[in-house]
Amino acid sequence: MRPIPVLVGPTASGKTEIAVGVAEETGAIIVNADSRKLYRHLDVGTAKPPPERRHLYRLLDILEPCESFSAHAWARRAEREIEGALAGGRPVFLEGASVLYLRALFVGFFPQPDIPDDVRLKARELAASGEGYAILLREDPETARKLHPHDVYRISRALEVLMATGKPISWWRRQREKPRFEGVFVYIDVPREELYRRIEERARRMFLKEGLVEETRRIMEMYPCFAEWGKKVIAYRQAIEYIEGKYDLETAIRKKAKADKVLARRQRRFIRSLEPLVVVSRGEAARTLKKYLKEQL
Numbered sequence: 001m002r003p004i005p006v007l008v009g010p011t012a013s014g015k016t017e018i019a020v021g022v023a024e025e026t027g028a029i030i031v032n033a034d035s036r037k038l039y040r041h042l043d044v045g046t047a048k049p050p051p052e053r054r055h056l057y058r059l060l061d062i063l064e065p066c067e068s069f070s071a072h073a074w075a076r077r078a079e080r081e082i083e084g085a086l087a088g089g090r091p092v093f094l095e096g097a098s099v100l101y102l103r104a105l106f107v108g109f110f111p112q113p114d115i116p117d118d119v120r121l122k123a124r125e126l127a128a129s130g131e132g133y134a135i136l137l138r139e140d141p142e143t144a145r146k147l148h149p150h151d152v153y154r155i156s157r158a159l160e161v162l163m164a165t166g167k168p169i170s171w172w173r174r175q176r177e178k179p180r181f182e183g184v185f186v187y188i189d190v191p192r193e194e195l196y197r198r199i200e201e202r203a204r205r206m207f208l209k210e211g212l213v214e215e216t217r218r219i220m221e222m223y224p225c226f227a228e229w230g231k232k233v234i235a236y237r238q239a240i241e242y243i244e245g246k247y248d249l250e251t252a253i254r255k256k257a258k259a260d261k262v263l264a265r266r267q268r269r270f271i272r273s274l275e276p277l278v279v280v281s282r283g284e285a286a287r288t289l290k291k292y293l294k295e296q297l
Helices: 015-026 051-056 071-087 099-106 117-129 131-139 152-165 169-173 192-208 212-222 226-232 236-243 249-271 282-296
Strands: 004-008 029-032 092-095 183-188 277-280
Touching (some): 004 015, 004 099, 004 282, 015 051, 015 092, 029 071, 071 092, 071 099, 092 282, 117 131, 117 152, 152 169, 183 282, 192 212, 192 249, 212 236, 226 236, 236 249, 277 282
Parallel strands (some): 029 092
16 A cells, blocks of 8 residues: 655645645545644634645544543544545545654554553652652663653653553553555645744734634633633633733734744654655745655556
8 A cells, every 4th residue: 555645844845735735635634633623713824725635634523622632542433434435446545744643653563552540640649749750760670761751741651651551651662553555645844944933923813813812712711621721722821821811912923923933843853753854945845745645546
């Protein structure tokens, strides 16, 4: 089977615009690989395609705000969408750069043990206190050596698996399932100065022209949980804190752009670790993607 093309690039690199153009020209199905775009109503802040183009996508607008969804669950859904497209004679590609999602699909994922709520809570408490890292050093040194002592999230995750199953997370990872698909990653490489300019322009456009604040107010009215949950998402965090009166509009725009620049640097580091990686300019991306789609069927 030919590899599945994946259009990747840092935030604001223009992935969605290119993906939509290629899908319209080739009849391909796009599988969304951006964790933020799974959620209904989060439109402006996640830079979704316009409503009249969303039929080109799968795994877009499938969750309600505040709903939990794991990388493992996404990968299972993505596998079904890819298989369905190919079985129907349609080319298919992914668009997005959510790190955990791409790893789950193309590196493989280990079986997910059930974690009782009380165990998860206890693991978080131990991780936050610092005691959790000491436990890992003793019970799962293989994992502990890979973690920073202050990485509370990953320490908590390793602890809850150990406490719930009696086996360290390093053991579970060795049970990793073989991936069902291989990917070829088409990386839109935008010069840093240009990317930062695009990030700044997009932040200003979202707040001043596209109605990000109004959208955020609507979501908060529909889903009261969004006042806290939404702060996990760049753009909505700044809009919520502006609504709360923590800073003025110009500060919100500036903070949004700054957060996106940090995200872009992190995405670039991850993307460069992907293999096989095909580095292209914005002008070359569509042509390269179409070449791989033509070879797919």
